[in-house]
Amino acid sequence: MIFKQLMDSFLIHYLGRFDKFPFNVEMHGDTYQIGEGEPEFTIQVNKDIPKKDLMASTSLALAEAYMRHDIEIKDGDLFNVIAHLLEQSDRLSLDKSALKGLFSFSEKKRDQQRQVSSHYDLGNDFYELWLDPTLSYSCAYFKDDSMTLEQAQKAKVDRTLDKLYLKPGMSLLDIGCGWGYLLIEAAKKYGVKGYGCTLSKEQWKMGQERIEKLGLQDQVTIDLIDYRDLPDKNLSFDRIVSVGMMEHVGRQNYQTYMETANALLKDGGLFLLHSITGNDEEMSDSFMRKYIFPGGVLPSLRELVSIAYDHEFRVQDVESLRRHYYKTLMCWYHNFQAVHDKVEAKRGDEFVRMWDIYLCGCAAAFWIGYIDIHQILMTKGINNELPMTRWY
Template sequence: MKLISDQYLITYLQRFDQYPFEVKLHGKTHLIGEGNPVFTVSMKEEIDSSKLLSSTSLALGEAYMKGNLDIEGDLFQALDHFMGQMAAFTADQKKLKTLFFTSLSKKNQEREVASHYDIGNDFYSLWLDDTMSYSCGYFKTENDTLYEAQCNKVERILKKLCLKKDMTLLDIGCGWGYLLIRAAEEYGVKGVGITLSAEQKKEFERRIEVLGLSDRITVELMDYRDLPKSGRTFDRVVSVGMVEHVGRENYDLFIKSTESVLKPGGLFLLHFISALREYPGDPWMKKYIFPGGMVPSLREMIKLLSDHKFYVLDVESLRRHYYKTLRHWDQNFNENRDQIEKKMGTEFVRMWDLYLNACAATFHNGIIDLHQILISKGINNELPLTRWY
């Protein structure tokens, strides 16, 4: 392992000098930038220089997870500082190739999804709200609670879909099922949810039974690629936070699979984390949080939709709403930190806290966005004329 000298590390960190901060290393304090420092990076052990040059995020992220690097001050503020200077990060694309580009086989993608979403319903219930919604909320006011924001989000999606009684609705990547439950209760639709998470399916089925919605909703363990051979068609399709898991090479296949089960004139709402440009993602996030995850650009998704003669009716950015959602999640997470740490261990807790704050910082800095696209399969002249129906 090739360790780096104090001066090398300080010189390396000087590239992040937009705002002042301190670095404590081997009993000495170094100021980066000019002015009063807003946080302090405390280094307890040296960093392997080859790791730092291979990937800034992996080297520093792993050091934080293991407790070799700590932040004195607000973790979000520190990450917001670094994420605002992403152009200064190093990432060796050749060395990281196997991490960036994993197998797109059904078996591997099922395994990747399970590694994140099957951690345990009891774990997620500690810091998500009562709807168990693990996606961007919608804050009508600054004072909305997380629960209110998630209810707002679901209601906004359902209104955009212009639902009517006894319509059929498919939810691709249905999570714990709150959206379909509200659609059945409020609009009287007949819903089908598909997921690759056994834990989510188990909880969703419990909810369906408790609420007496077995005649209205079903949930299945199914890969989206199996939709064309299902023989089903739907009036409406929704997918919230799922396309990020299919891989860039499969975006077209995902849209084609959706097209195969949507009736002519039907509506499709796609809710997804997006980016300005196409890039492979963050190495630390792909290694520890979302293996195989890939964020589409808005432009490539709209182009692919157009290739399949989907008509884009509405595009809405919810970037700042996701920033607020993540801040709520992290607050809830830390309020239950001791309980989570007893079960999952210190390194997991530091990793997850880093994940939630890093995501909040990336949304805050506009590195990634969140878009909802409303699309019709072919022309639909039956919808209301105004956007705010």
């Protein structure tokens, strides 16, 4: 189909570059088709998007337009729209100089505490609405398609603890321990002594409640403390685990993070680092940095491995859980959709649509391989006492 009045709107003209997959755009009563073939979805434009916004950051401009209902998705779903656009990410515009505030966040302790709090301290009642009962807010592990989200989250924790080769009496540090579920399971199943740190007051509060309810005060401790302050406590551990925290460290602090872990881990100890990873070292997601994770930065796998070897760590195993995170996020997205009314009543329609973009968009990003997630198992120095096989 030939565009009608193509230049009536810069938006229509601009969307023409995303022609790998066919779709329709409806605007002012007219329909324009992008690409060749049967359209897979329709974008309805209720209010035009300024050229300067599209050129500053296409993804942010489109996301904000969706949040305001300036655009709607018809004859399709949000996942497919985002996935199709991300598969053509090289055609997205991004002018970092026009968005300096989003790409120059402070990585100092006090500022990072505020950044973390802005997301994780939205309230335990909010996360309880759509996470599984374990309150695990990281990638689950689906051994088979029949698993529920709760079963898959428990399987993830079991798999993670198995990799750490825990023995009764060992000490385990969880950097960025969230609500404490992994530490509690380690104490219950392996008889270890667990210590966790978090910057979220809400997570810390629930962690204390969980520990007291189970009577594990002598086995599990969670402190509201920055990981960089842990060496001052003269602690040392047989094992260290960190799940979904590296994304908040900040590129300038990678060496400090790894140096801290190195200082806290005993010789021959195991360190399991679980992190979302980017395919490069670029910071390009303006929507996530503005609305979801201020100051968030994704390390690349090559960065993590390289920095590990700058210290005493030796990589034993690397596992990608990309498709598992896609499925986890789709579970969260569907759970979140089921509680739209409750969330909207308290936080408003724009917040609901923002979180729809976040959850659905991340699922799409993992599905197409725009981002990945890896578990990296390392030893401090050489450890010849571990079993020879991968799945000990």
